[in-house]
Amino acid sequence: MRFLLDREDITVSVVGLGYVGSCVAVSLADNGVDVVGVDVDASLIEEMEAGRCRLKEPGLPELVAKGRGSGRLRVTTDFAAISDTDVVVIAVGTPVQEDGTLVETQVESAATEIGLHLRAGQVVIFKSTVPPGTTRALVAPLLEGGGLTCGEDFGLAFCPERLSQGSALAEIRRLPVVVGGWDERSGAAAERFWRAGLGVETVPCSSIEAAETVKLLNNWWIDHNIALANELARYCAAIGVDAMEVIAATNEVPKGKGNINVLSPGVGVGGSCLTKDPWMLWRSARERGVDLSTVVTAREANEAMPGYVAGLIVDGLAALGTPADRSRVAVLGLSFKNNTGDLRSTPTLPVVSALREAGADVALFDPLADPDEIRKEFGVEPSSGVEGAASGADCLAVLAWHDEFAELDMAALRALTAPGCLFLDGRAHFDEQTVESLTGLGFTYRGIGR
Ligand SMILES: NC(=O)c1ccc[n+]([C@@H]2O[C@H](COP(=O)([O-])OP(=O)(O)OC[C@H]3O[C@@H](n4cnc5c(N)ncnc54)[C@H](O)[C@@H]3O)[C@@H](O)[C@H]2O)c1
Known part of the structure; x- marks a missing residue:
């Protein structure tokens, strides 16, 4: 059989x-590929069918609407739809338990359903992040x-997402x-x-297991690199000493095939991947008698940042003569990183809790x-505008x-x-000129490692 x-x-x-x-689905559809998306969440399918999208990723809602409009993107809860396609991409969630063990439910049910509708000649591409060995031992037999x-x-084939x-x-x-x-033909087709x-x-x-490990190494490296930047700060x-200056100068230095690339310090690490994938890796290693102490160290360093x-805010307020319990703090930007509205495992939540x-x-x-998500995660009504908060x-x-904060009138x-309002730069990483202009306006600037 030729795939x-x-x-x-x-x-x-x-x-x-x-x-x-x-x-993945909207990008393929936008490139002219006929795509059918399958999900067990009926409300999600209903929304997407109507051309709407609940995710805040810039450009994604527009491409969902475009894909639906052009007819290149169909969506359904019915797995039978996969039979008519040449390639089946699997991107279900892979959460882990506290101890890093994979919660297999989504992978198991998706692979089982797909197996029932597969036909000869198709290529299955698994994209979910999993402990090495999962594609061969769990997914393939179910398919x-x-x-x-x-x-x-x-x-x-296993093709990790980055x-x-x-x-x-x-x-x-x-x-x-x-x-x-899985074999040479599968790899070549993918x-x-x-x-x-x-x-x-x-x-x-050269193997599925190597590709599975690539994904975990990626996030191990990122988490570790951020921990390095945070401890440096x-x-x-x-x-x-200004940590951003040290990092910028260090990153000019060639090393190996590229330059040293120390990332930037910040409020901490959040999101759905960096908070779970290192533990998935740690657990997988432990099951084989290997102790990955750097995973634990990096996680601890990053979890300490909120x-x-x-503490920086409370100390900064005290230095200005305002005790925390008589202060008002306006937090701008609640997501786990810049330019996204994603609040999953956001490290801003423990900062806000500590301030409260x-x-x-x-x-x-x-x-x-999303204001509803803010209410749910933080338990308070968000301000509708920056002025109200400030x-x-x-x-x-x-x-x-977020990029749109650059439009803010800082003088206003x-x-x-x-007066003398503390300006805590948690992730903006302002350059010297901007810091000077904020100071000139009467803000007292403090940054992480600055
Ligand atoms: N979010 C990221 O930035 C990112 C980046 C790289 C890799 N990953 C990995 O990609 C995978 C997917 O991540 P995500 O963030 O898109 O997850 P997600 O939780 O946002 O989405 C998972 C989707 O799968 C659906 N689903 C669950 N069980 C199903 C089933 N049996 N059949 C069909 N659909 C089912 C859910 O309804 C949900 O819509 C995970 O393994 C994750 O670790 C995520």
């Missing part, structure tokens, strides 16, 4: 239309449940895709698919986050910096706040 994909007009089904699945044989009747919130749609058409095939469907380069791996603050940032515990009156504003504030705490905001 399809040597034709121009390939069709694709994407199973799991969460963050990853919907970005074979309908009677077909993996590698003979259908192809299988996109990140805020720039997902650009990244999906730019970043190379790592491909680990490579052809990504090159033709999204116009991206591919990075072949705490150290620089203690010796009176408390550190709350210290007695501060905390106002919240994030133009990208009014009478002793501290403006920018915990996530300063006029609304208390």
